[in-house]
Amino acid sequence: MTSTSNAERADAGGDTPVADNLGAVLATGEPPTPPSAWSASVTFAWRAMLKIKHVPEQLFDVTAFPVIMTLMFTYLFGGALAGSPEEYLQYLLPGVLVMSVAMITMYTGVGLNADIQKGVFDRFRTLPIWRPSALVGAVIGDVCRYSLASVVIILLGLALGYRPGGGVLGVLAGVGLLLVFSFAFSWIWTLLGLLLRSERSVMGVSAMVLFPLSFLSNVFVDPRTMPSWLQGFVDVNPIAHLVAAVRGALSGEWDASATLWMFVSAGIILAIFGPLTMRMYNRK
Amino acid sequence: MTASSAPAIETSGLVKVFGATRAVDGIDLTVPEAAVYGILGPNGAGKTTFVRMLATLLRPDGGHGTVFGRDIVGEAALVRKQVSLTGQYASIDEDLTGTENLVLLGRLLGHGKSAAQRRAGELLDAFGLAAAADRQVKHYSGGMRRRIDIAASIISTPRLLFLDEPTTGLDPRSRNQVWDIVRVIVAQGTTVLLTTQYLDEADHLAGRIAVIDHGTVIAEGTPGELKASVGAGSVRVRLRSGEQRVQAERVLAAELGTEVQFDADPVALTARIAGGESGRGAAEHASRALARLAQDGITVDDFSLGQPSLDEVFLALTDRKGNRA
Numbered sequence: 001m002t003s004t005s006n007a008e009r010a011d012a013g014g015d016t017p018v019a020d021n022l023g024a025v026l027a028t029g030e031p032p033t034p035p036s037a038w039s040a041s042v043t044f045a046w047r048a049m050l051k052i053k054h055v056p057e058q059l060f061d062v063t064a065f066p067v068i069m070t071l072m073f074t075y076l077f078g079g080a081l082a083g084s085p086e087e088y089l090q091y092l093l094p095g096v097l098v099m100s101v102a103m104i105t106m107y108t109g110v111g112l113n114a115d116i117q118k119g120v121f122d123r124f125r126t127l128p129i130w131r132p133s134a135l136v137g138a139v140i141g142d143v144c145r146y147s148l149a150s151v152v153i154i155l156l157g158l159a160l161g162y163r164p165g166g167g168v169l170g171v172l173a174g175v176g177l178l179l180v181f182s183f184a185f186s187w188i189w190t191l192l193g194l195l196l197r198s199e200r201s202v203m204g205v206s207a208m209v210l211f212p213l214s215f216l217s218n219v220f221v222d223p224r225t226m227p228s229w230l231q232g233f234v235d236v237n238p239i240a241h242l243v244a245a246v247r248g249a250l251s252g253e254w255d256a257s258a259t260l261w262m263f264v265s266a267g268i269i270l271a272i273f274g275p276l277t278m279r280m281y282n283r284k
Numbered sequence: 285m286t287a288s289s290a291p292a293i294e295t296s297g298l299v300k301v302f303g304a305t306r307a308v309d310g311i312d313l314t315v316p317e318a319a320v321y322g323i324l325g326p327n328g329a330g331k332t333t334f335v336r337m338l339a340t341l342l343r344p345d346g347g348h349g350t351v352f353g354r355d356i357v358g359e360a361a362l363v364r365k366q367v368s369l370t371g372q373y374a375s376i377d378e379d380l381t382g383t384e385n386l387v388l389l390g391r392l393l394g395h396g397k398s399a400a401q402r403r404a405g406e407l408l409d410a411f412g413l414a415a416a417a418d419r420q421v422k423h424y425s426g427g428m429r430r431r432i433d434i435a436a437s438i439i440s441t442p443r444l445l446f447l448d449e450p451t452t453g454l455d456p457r458s459r460n461q462v463w464d465i466v467r468v469i470v471a472q473g474t475t476v477l478l479t480t481q482y483l484d485e486a487d488h489l490a491g492r493i494a495v496i497d498h499g500t501v502i503a504e505g506t507p508g509e510l511k512a513s514v515g516a517g518s519v520r521v522r523l524r525s526g527e528q529r530v531q532a533e534r535v536l537a538a539e540l541g542t543e544v545q546f547d548a549d550p551v552a553l554t555a556r557i558a559g560g561e562s563g564r565g566a567a568e569h570a571s572r573a574l575a576r577l578a579q580d581g582i583t584v585d586d587f588s589l590g591q592p593s594l595d596e597v598f599l600a601l602t603d604r605k606g607n608r609a
Contacts, residue, residue, distance in 0.1 A: 022468045025410040027403075031440035032394035034365070043391045047377070050388075054379050054420060119373035123436065126339050127392050128365040283343075 037130035044137020049144065061107055062149035066100040070156050077220060086161045093157040094247035095219035098178060100153060101146045102214055102239060105182050106206035108142045109189025113202050116194065116281075132278050139186045146182050150175045166252035174249035177262060181242050184266035187273035194280035213239045218247075238265035290353030292317045292444050292475040293338060297347030300333050300499075307333040309499035310347065315477060315492075317352075317443075320470055322490030323479040324598065330499035331479040332372055335446050338477070339369045351444060368437035372448040372479075376433050378422040382413055385421060386436060393440050407435040411465075427458025434465055438474075445469060447478045451485060463489060483595050495601055503601050511592045517557045517566035518590040519573065524583040526550040532582050539573040551585070 035043065052058060073096055078085030112135070115121070124134045154162075154171060164171050189206055196202050216233055217223075217240040223231050234240045242265075244258035293315035300308040308330045315321040323331050336342040338349060340360040348355065354362040369375060376385050383404050390400030408417045411431045416424060421432060430450060437445055447466065451459040466489055470476055480486050486493050487507050495503040495510070503510055511517075519540075523532055533544045533553055542556040555573070557566045570589055577584055 022410050022465060023472060025406045026438060026469065026472045027441045031365075032399075034394045035392060040392055043388065046391075047380070047388055050384055051377075051379050118378070119371045119375040120377045122336075122339075122341055122371045123369055123375040123389070124392075125341055126364055126367060126369045127389075128361065129392055 034128045037133055040129040040133035041136040041140060044134050045140035045144070046137075048138055048141020052141075052145075058111075059145070059148065061104055062145045063152050065104065066096075066149045066153045067156055069100045069103075070096050070153055070160075073220065074160065081221065089157060089160055089162045091247075092220065093153070093162045094174065094250045095217075095243050097150060097153045097157075097174075098239065098243045098246055099214045099219050101149055101178055101182055102185065102242075103210055104146060104149055105142070105186045106189050106203070106210060107145075108139060108186040109191075109193035109202045109206060110199050111142075111193075112138060112190050113193035113196065113199050131282065132274075135190055135277060135281060139183060139190065142186060143179050143183050146179055147175070150178060164250040164252070166250050170249050170252050174246040177245050177249060177259065178242065181238075181262055181266045184270040185238075187270055187277055191273050191277040191280060194277060213237060218243050238262070238269070241265060290350065291315060293321075293349065293351055293477065295338070295347065295349035298334070298337060298344050298349050299346030300330075300337060300342060301345045302333075306499050308337065308344075311496070311499070311501055313494055313501060313504070315475065317475050318470070318473050319491040320466065320476045320478055320489045322486035322493040323477065323496055324481070324483065324486045324493050325479075325496035326481055326602075329496045331496055332448055333499075334496070335369075335448050335477065335479055339367055339446050340364055341369075366443040367446060368442035368444075369446045370430075370433045370437045370448065370450060372452070374421070374429050374433055376421055376429065376436055379420060381418050381420055382408055382424070382432050383417045385432065386439060389436050390439050395439075403439055407439065408432075411435045412461075425458075427454055427461065430454060430458065430462055431465070434462070434469075438469060441469075441472065442474060444475045444477065447476060449479055449481065451480070451482065459485075483598055495598060497602050503597075508591075510597050513597075517570075517592055518554050519557060519570040520547070520552060520554045520588045520590060521574070521577070521584055522549070522552045522586040524551070524585050528582045529553055531580070532577060535576050535580055535582065536573055539576045540569060554590075 034040075070093070073092060074085045074089050077092070078088035082088035082091065115138070121134070125131065154175070164174075166174070188209075189202070192202050192205055196205065216230065217237050218234060219239070223234040223240070226234065238261075241258045241261040244255045245262045248255035248258060291314050293313065295311055295313045298308055298311045298313075299306065311330075311334060323334065325331050333342065337344050338351060338356055340356055340363050343357060348357070350356065351363045352366055354366075356363055377388070380388065383401075386404035386407055387400045390403050391397070395403060405414075405417075408414050411434075413428060413432060413435070416428060421429060424432065434447070434450070450466070451462050454462065463485075466476055466478070476489075478486070478489060490507065492504070492506055493510060494501045503513065505513070519536075521532065521536070523529060529546065529551065533546070536544045536553070536555040540555050540557055544553055544555040546553050557569045567589060570587075574584060574587060
């Protein structure tokens with residue numbers, strides 16, 4: 001890099017010859033201690049943030065999608081089910097918040113499926129780090145996306161006339177419960193992302209699971225109006241527990257049993273799908 | 285079994301099966317430390333599968349292997365501390381910039397934030413990528429991608445570096461840059477396991493070569509030994525006058541007992557030398573043949589002795605194997 005022509009080429013294409021003093025930049029001595037499991041996971045979450053920075057279009061699903069869901073269901077069912085959209089919104093908003101975020105969790109699987117096909121995962125898996133950290137970090141990054149979706153829905157709800165009885169603390173607690181559950185729930189899709197061959201099949205299978213789970217619940221209507229066999233399903237549907245818990249937190253009327261069941265189901269989902277995901281990941 | 289006295293790589297009977305295909309079918313190999321070891325073979329020979337097992341990315345279905353004395357299955361975490369992998373397909377995040385990639389990997393290797401940033405800057409400078417540091421890697425040229433990929437592998441100097449077909453698809457200038465980089469890295473004491481389907485690449489870089497086909501090692505040795513084992517060399521003669529070419533052909537054919545070809549150059553001809561046991565035998569044959577030309581009054585302006593190319597070695601070895609099968 002002594003001549004001006006090289007410097008010019010560097011400006012033009014960034015493709016300059018390799019410096020002669022390459023030997024000097026080779027690190028000597030002991031490499032640093034590998035990072036802890038937590039700090040490696042956070043570093044991978046940072047990678048997810050960088051990807052959003054470079055490809056901001058991927059925020060479409062956490063901004064436009066929740067807006068459409070909220071508007072659509074409020075005005076579609078509001079008049080029929082509660083007399084007016086404003087009144088229905090008081091019941092619907094916590095439900096549509098949960099439903100939207102639950103739907104968005106499937107993009108975790110889709111994104112992972114695309115990501116893991118790339119060669120960079122070979123490098124990640126040869127690093128001396130806690131192996132699950134690449135996936136844990138990706139899911140933490142997605143939890144940030146879920147928070148953004150939650151903020152969008154709650155702001156829109158407030159603008160449309162939703163008034164949470166639980167106040168600021170209730171809203172924060174409700175969103176917190178939702179994020180905890182979504183973190184656990186995402187591992188179903190990470191497993192699918194590793195099991196299935198293409199992004200399309202991940203989408204298809206996730207939609208098949210998510211639609212019944214979110215519609216056959218207390219998201220839109222009180223389950224007491226349903227036939228008893230369907231009530232039986234709603235009683236064991238983890239999404240229904242989550243909706244009841246979030247609805248309670250937002251309204252300021254805590255539903256302790258639903259909250260407990262939500263934590264139990266989140267724990268069970270994580271305990272089953274976390275290890276299964278890692279098994280698949282290690283085998284890839 | 286201390287880690288320091290063990291060879292860089294030792295495998296015995298390593299097997300990997302994918303469905304009905306035995307991708308790696310019993311490889312025994314010992315790779316000494318601090319040199320370039322070449323794995324040479326055509327597409328689908330099992331080179332990448334072999335490397336992926338050693339890099340702890342795939343679990344062997346049979347046999348075992350060690351890296352600096354550490355078992356690649358039982359002590360995978362210890363193996364990972366000593367190796368870096370530059371895969372056949374860019375092992376770098378194409379959505380991120382050059383700097384972001386190196387900082388990310390620096391952090392994952394345990395560097396602090398500022399140390400990782402400093403290290404990224406040093407490497408980008410040294411690899412001639414400073415001007416492209418803030419561009420996404422997907423906009424890099426093929427040669428630049430390879431360089432950032434290798435730079436990512438030496439953020440911390442590994443004891444063993446896997447380079448899986450590092451120059452496939454590169455133009456000659458970029459290929460030479462990669463070769464220069466590999467030489468510098470090895471000069472600092474790192475062992476490099478290089479897979480390639482380019483015979484001249486193995487010839488230029490590797491101290492020892494294993495030739496792999498259908499998942500097994502079909503030959504192993506220094507480039508010179510491999511050539512000598514095939515035994516063929518050639519002598520190329522340039523005559524003063526093209527009129528003596530037919531006469532020279534007869535003399536050489538009689539003396540060497542092999543086929544003689546006229547070159548495109550009207551005063552030149554090339555004769556193969558039949559299989560001697562070593563390179564010196566070939567030289568003796570050639571000098572005797574040259575003496576005969578002089579006795580017969582044929583004036584030789586120039587001559588050169590050609591070793592068999594690795595291409596010939598490879599074709600000879602795979603043919604032999606093909607005939608046996």
